[in-house]
Amino acid sequence: MFGLFKKRRDEQPKLNFEAIAVDMHSHVLPGIDDGAQNPQESIELIKTMMSAGIKKIIATPHVMNDYYRNTPESIKSALAVLKAELAEQQIDIPVEASAEYFFDEVFMELVEKNELLPMGKNYILFEFSFVSPPPVFIPTIIKLKDMGYIPILAHPERYPYYTLDQYKNLKQWGCMLQLNTISLTGYYGRETKLCAEELVDNQLVDFISSDMHATRHADAFVRSLEMPYVQRLLAGGYLCNKALL
Numbered sequence: 001m002f003g004l005f006k007k008r009r010d011e012q013p014k015l016n017f018e019a020i021a022v023d024m025h026s027h028v029l030p031g032i033d034d035g036a037q038n039p040q041e042s043i044e045l046i047k048t049m050m051s052a053g054i055k056k057i058i059a060t061p062h063v064m065n066d067y068y069r070n071t072p073e074s075i076k077s078a079l080a081v082l083k084a085e086l087a088e089q090q091i092d093i094p095v096e097a098s099a100e101y102f103f104d105e106v107f108m109e110l111v112e113k114n115e116l117l118p119m120g121k122n123y124i125l126f127e128f129s130f131v132s133p134p135p136v137f138i139p140t141i142i143k144l145k146d147m148g149y150i151p152i153l154a155h156p157e158r159y160p161y162y163t164l165d166q167y168k169n170l171k172q173w174g175c176m177l178q179l180n181t182i183s184l185t186g187y188y189g190r191e192t193k194l195c196a197e198e199l200v201d202n203q204l205v206d207f208i209s210s211d212m213h214a215t216r217h218a219d220a221f222v223r224s225l226e227m228p229y230v231q232r233l234l235a236g237g238y239l240c241n242k243a244l245l
């Protein structure tokens with residue numbers, strides 16, 4: 001009888017992130033920003049992602065002038081350290097590196113000089129301040145597009161000064177939007193959760209990812225699979241994460 005119950009439980013499909021396969025926003029490179037501080041912490045986070053069905057990881061350390069002055073060289077060197085540790089521990093998952101650019105004057109200079117580290121062939125992930133609107137940025141979006149890049153705004157649900165109409169406008173300029181799945185658990189608070197739900201309801205979300213820095217995010221990432229909004233996104237078939245496979 002116990003065997004029967006066990007079988008029924010095993011037959012239930014296990015929810016996971018296989019439908020997107022690629023997590024394209026995380027801070028799992030060791031020691032270069034406020035994410036994993038050493039290779040062992042990186043491995044812990046990566047193991048959680050793998051257990052949740054992620055098949056490929058694109059790490060995106062902060063490039064932020066006042067705090068994290070990462071360059072393509074510092075990022076590639078941290079990636080090499082991580083890859084060596086993965087090989088050492090015989091953990092088999094492709095990991096690539098790009099960046100999460102803070103939108104400020106330094107980012108605009110990097111765009112002008114074309115000193116960017118894109119993901120995939122040509123995607124550029126960037127973020128705004130959580131407290132104040134960015135400087136004039138549409139010209140930079142246009143410039144990126146003219147250079148052949150596709151800009152992606154990270155976690156739009158986390159900018160309380162921005163409205164739904166402004167996000168719609170941003171998309172019309174050719175900017176894509178990446179939602180943090182943990183926003184839909186309420187991890188960042190009620191307002192962020194409601195904004196995330198509104199973005200999903202309006203089909204404005206192009207990518208979802210973990211934005212994983214530490215185990216508290218890893219736990220929330222796994223828990224987010226229980227959220228109906230996350231399940232709806234995974235079943236929707238319109239997310240673009242797999243374009244990065």
Ligand SMILES: [Fe+2]
Pocket residue numbers: 025026027100154211
């Ligand atoms: Fe991030």
